Amino acid sequence: KQEVTQIPAALSVPEGENLVLNCSFTDSAIYNLQWFRQDPGKGLTSLLLIQSSQREQTSGRLNASLDKSSGRSTLYIAASQPGDSATYLCAVSSAIGGSQGNLIFGKGTKLSVKP
């Protein structure tokens, strides 16, 4: 059974700091891994999608890496801003049982960037 873990559960940093969020998954049989952002009481905003054959993806100040063999992904946020404060969720599309439409989520990292 695929399980996704995110560490740390919460993180507070001063504005301007570079930071790394971690995600690990137990089974390397995945189609892809997706990072999301969720603001309180809102839906999920897709940040980056990494296919299983890729090593990293970049979008603006965000960079996500994937090491499928070790079951790890990291989300790097450069020069953090107060507007980055949100909960960041990692999810894998597991290839177990052919369940492509089933994203398995971690519990998230709640990020607070202080001005």
Add this chain to the structure above:
Amino acid sequence: KAGVTQTPRYLIKTRGQQVTLSCSPISGHRSVSWYQQTPGQGLQFLFEYFSETQRNKGNFPGRFSGRQFSNSRSEMNVSTLELGDSALYLCASSLDPGIYEQYFGPGTRLTVT
């Protein structure tokens, strides 16, 4: 391009009642997935529809059901509501979830009293 829309946004129901939630995917997307989000369990997969066929179902009781129409719009139904069904229900659409991103709607906040 319009995003994923969900209606209603908020709903209050009484135990024992039933409820229907609606999701309109991004134009051209044929896959719609539903998720339940609660503080204790986090985000859990309910089911996925692709071209009107349920392809996958999560570990939820039969009180949770869904369907997809020929225009890709989807509905989910919860019968005999329980207090524990109070949650944020999110739907996501994709061209093909095994290859492309899933895009989420704003959710429907269901409160069962």
